[in-house]
Amino acid sequence: xxxxxxxxxxxxxxxxxxxxxxxxxxxxxxxxxxxxxxxxxxxxxxxxxxxxxxxxxxxxxxxxxxxxxxxxxxxxxxxxxxxxxxxxxxxxxxxxxxxxxxxxxxxxxxxxxxxxxxxxxxxxxxxxxxxxxxxxxxxxxxxxxxxxxxxxxxxxxxxxxxxxxxxxxxxxxxxxxxxxxxxxxxxxxxxxxxxxxxxxxxxxxxxxxxxxxxxxxxxxxxxxxxxxxxxxxxxxxxxxxxxxxxxxxxxxxxxxxxxxxxxxxxxxxxxxxxxxxxxxxxxxxxxxxxxxxxxxxxxxxxxxxxxxxxxxxxxxxxxxxxxxxxxxxxxxxxxxxxxxxxxxxxxxxxxxxxxxxxxxxxxxxxxxxxxxxxx
Amino acid sequence: xxxxxxxxxxxxxxxxxxxxxxxxxxxxxxxxxxxxxxxxxxxxxxxxxxxxxxxxxxxxxxxxxxxxxxxxxxxxxxxxxxxxxxxxxxxxxxxxxxxxxxxxxxxxxxxxxxxxxxxxxxxxxxxxxxxxxxxxxxxxxxxxxxxxxxxxxxxxxxxxxxxxxxxxxxxxxxxxxxxxxxxxxxxxxxxxxxxxxxxxxxxxxxxxxxxxxxxxxxxxxxxxxxxxxxxxxxxxxxxxxxxxxxxxxxxxxxxxxxxxxxxxxxxxxxxxxxxxxxxxxxxxxxxxxxxxxxxxxxxxxxxxxxxxxxxxxxxxxxxxxxxxxxxxxxxxxxxxxxxxxxxxxxxxxxxxxxxxxxxxxxxxxxxx
Numbered sequence: 001x002x003x004x005x006x007x008x009x010x011x012x013x014x015x016x017x018x019x020x021x022x023x024x025x026x027x028x029x030x031x032x033x034x035x036x037x038x039x040x041x042x043x044x045x046x047x048x049x050x051x052x053x054x055x056x057x058x059x060x061x062x063x064x065x066x067x068x069x070x071x072x073x074x075x076x077x078x079x080x081x082x083x084x085x086x087x088x089x090x091x092x093x094x095x096x097x098x099x100x101x102x103x104x105x106x107x108x109x110x111x112x113x114x115x116x117x118x119x120x121x122x123x124x125x126x127x128x129x130x131x132x133x134x135x136x137x138x139x140x141x142x143x144x145x146x147x148x149x150x151x152x153x154x155x156x157x158x159x160x161x162x163x164x165x166x167x168x169x170x171x172x173x174x175x176x177x178x179x180x181x182x183x184x185x186x187x188x189x190x191x192x193x194x195x196x197x198x199x200x201x202x203x204x205x206x207x208x209x210x211x212x213x214x215x216x217x218x219x220x221x222x223x224x225x226x227x228x229x230x231x232x233x234x235x236x237x238x239x240x241x242x243x244x245x246x247x248x249x250x251x252x253x254x255x256x257x258x259x260x261x262x263x264x265x266x267x268x269x270x271x272x273x274x275x276x277x278x279x280x281x282x283x284x285x286x287x288x289x290x291x292x293x294x295x296x297x298x299x300x301x302x303x304x305x306x307x308x309x310x311x312x313x314x315x316x317x318x319x320x321x322x323x324x325x326x327x328x329x330x331x332x333x334x335x336x337x338x339x340x341x342x343x344x345x346x347x348x349x350x351x352x353x354x355x356x357x358x359x360x361x362x363x364x365x366x367x368x369x370x371x372x373x374x375x
Numbered sequence: 376x377x378x379x380x381x382x383x384x385x386x387x388x389x390x391x392x393x394x395x396x397x398x399x400x401x402x403x404x405x406x407x408x409x410x411x412x413x414x415x416x417x418x419x420x421x422x423x424x425x426x427x428x429x430x431x432x433x434x435x436x437x438x439x440x441x442x443x444x445x446x447x448x449x450x451x452x453x454x455x456x457x458x459x460x461x462x463x464x465x466x467x468x469x470x471x472x473x474x475x476x477x478x479x480x481x482x483x484x485x486x487x488x489x490x491x492x493x494x495x496x497x498x499x500x501x502x503x504x505x506x507x508x509x510x511x512x513x514x515x516x517x518x519x520x521x522x523x524x525x526x527x528x529x530x531x532x533x534x535x536x537x538x539x540x541x542x543x544x545x546x547x548x549x550x551x552x553x554x555x556x557x558x559x560x561x562x563x564x565x566x567x568x569x570x571x572x573x574x575x576x577x578x579x580x581x582x583x584x585x586x587x588x589x590x591x592x593x594x595x596x597x598x599x600x601x602x603x604x605x606x607x608x609x610x611x612x613x614x615x616x617x618x619x620x621x622x623x624x625x626x627x628x629x630x631x632x633x634x635x636x637x638x639x640x641x642x643x644x645x646x647x648x649x650x651x652x653x654x655x656x657x658x659x660x661x662x663x664x665x666x667x668x669x670x671x672x673x674x675x676x677x678x679x680x681x682x683x684x685x686x687x688x689x690x691x692x693x694x695x696x697x698x699x700x701x702x703x704x705x706x707x708x709x710x711x712x713x714x715x716x717x718x719x720x721x722x723x724x725x726x727x728x729x730x731x732x733x734x735x736x737x738x739x740x741x742x743x
Binding site for chain 2: 320
């Protein structure tokens with residue numbers, strides 16, 4: 001069966017040029033980047049070059065990049081490292097890597113409006129004297145809505161509070177400059193941008209006090225202990241470089257495909273609407289509600305036809321649960337359970353989009369025929 | 376996916392794993408689905424290492440997935456937790472608190488497995504479902520009905536819990552184990568190299584650890600922030616004399632002897648419970664006998680609703696030996712009256728009465 005992948009916000013395949021760049025790091029360049037000898041020096045050289053590439057993608061200096069095991073570690077390091085036991089303000093539709101970390105501390109959760117946007121003023125109202133960190137995601141993983149980070153960062157700066165943004169779903173999809181955004185901390189993840197799982201980074205603006213969470217050797221300027229993942233870093237650097245050179249054109253291409261998908265679905269399938277359509281969005285993501293449809297059934301039906309899409313977040317058993325993101329923006333449980341996310345990537349083509357639309361038309365009609373609730 | 380697939384309800388146990396393996400070996404297109412019914416992380420105070428009879432644990436899902444991978448079939452977990460709580464757990468608790476003895480398995484079959492699950496299967500393109508139940512289904516061209524029969528392995532027979540199945544449900548359901556002995560099922564599991572072949576059988580009430588209903592209900596009430604109403608009441612004799620006090624009607628079930636704490640020359644038993652007055656009537660063994668039973672919510676399986684009295688053997692509990700009786704139709708098509716040839720002991724409201732003619736399941740309903 002021909003299979004098509006429309007779940008790039010969950011993860012992406014490693015790009016060929018990334019694989020090519022990282023493979024020698026697993027074979028020839030095996031030195032420990034902290035070693036003094038030649039082997040170590042070659043590894044260090046590769047690591048430094050990769051760090052510079054990653055910094056360039058974010059508009060940061062290389063010294064401001066802390067390499068981590070991924071987005072979750074970067075988010076955890078940002079929150080625990082900067083909060084110092086103080087109060088954290090975050091939002092209702094953050095990724096669990098932020099939400100669950102904040103919930104370990106004194107925290108306030110700011111609501112999200114019906115467009116899928118955080119109102120900077122509600123962040124301001126949530127601040128307290130003891131607030132240490134504000135954490136607001138740059139782009140939402142399920143909706144793709146882009147948050148007013150620069151505005152919130154100004155509020156943080158006025159109050160002297162550390163501003164963190166989880167940029168895992170924004171990096172590679174929209175132009176990035178951490179100085180323009182005004183954030184002190186910014187997380188990215190390798191496997192969302194064509195690098196492998198197991199590598200990520202936290203931008204930490206020079207001068208930001210950051211307590212480490214892992215203790216051991218003096219790696220990453222004593223902000224993250226553990227032997228450097230040179231292969232992962234090189235992969236992430238290569239992916240960052242590709243985005244700097246090809247990202248804009250590729251994002252325009254994906255946006256055209258995404259818009260065609262939305263238009264075709266809205267035109268050909270009655271009872272559909274795009275969640276978060278009223279907000280600025282990243283170019284590869286659309287979240288569509290199909291009235292009267294159980295998204296679990298639609299997801300399975302599509303998968304059996306070869307189309308991989310997503311609904312909500314999987315719990316530990318693998319059973320989908322209603323999306324906390326959609327509930328946070330005010331959808332009912334039923335509406336949340338009838339919504340499906342499509343997230344495009346480099347491999348998707350116009351032919352794939354058209355095939356997906358045909359499969360959706362057929363599956364939605366079949367499911368609605370069986371649904372007594374939908375007449 | 377073509378329409379002629381079969382969705383197998385995979386619990387992670389041996390029986391449903393063998394069903395998936397048998398159908399696959401037969402050349403059917405099989406989709407494995409596991410129903411997530413209850414979150415085992417809830418009610419932590421009643422969980423224990425030794426807890427038995429738990430369903431929907433992560434281990435069961437891992438087992439089911441491992442079996443699906445071994446068989447090379449597509450596999451998904453579907454979340455019915457909310458339906459299960461509303462349609463099975465809450466009615467179970469309500470019934471239990473008013474002194475009836477509920478059967479959650481029958482509710483689960485009627486509202487989840489052969490309703491929600493069947494719908495999900497059709498939605499994803501499977502026109503039939505298969506489960507590991509021990510029962511048999513066959514088409515009878517003479518009366519144009521799907522009939523249900525007891526399983527070949529009489530000790531494993533589950534038809535008592537399946538009387539609620541409607542004709543359109545039976546038409547889409549396969550019970551591949553109904554014609555097999557359990558030992559043969561285990562043997563087949565080994566032949567098919569099913570990873571869970573040696574796993575012990577699960578218990579009946581899957582969401583209640585160690586079968587301790589009272590502890591489950593107490594914990595559930597605490598979780599929901601609800602308080603149990605004052606439940607104490609009187610123990611009375613069959614001629615209306617007050618014999619003592621009791622701590623709550625839900626501690627008593629018809630036919631029970633333990634825990635009455637009333638001195639008498641001969642053994643006493645619970646004869647009846649009345650939730651409205653919270654009165655528990657107790658009496659001698661022979662006072663437990665009844666010849667006539669009213670049954671509501673009747674579903675006819677292997678025969679159409681009769682207009683005339685029907686002779687049958689009737690089970691009033693899962694472990695009861697079916698007793699000869701006459702079923703009398705009433706003016707209400709959902710209700711019948713049963714007259715046993717010989718009075719039966721401890722006829723319990725809330726339990727099912729299932730009507731058999733030899734191996735054939737004629738129908739069944741709920742004792743009122």
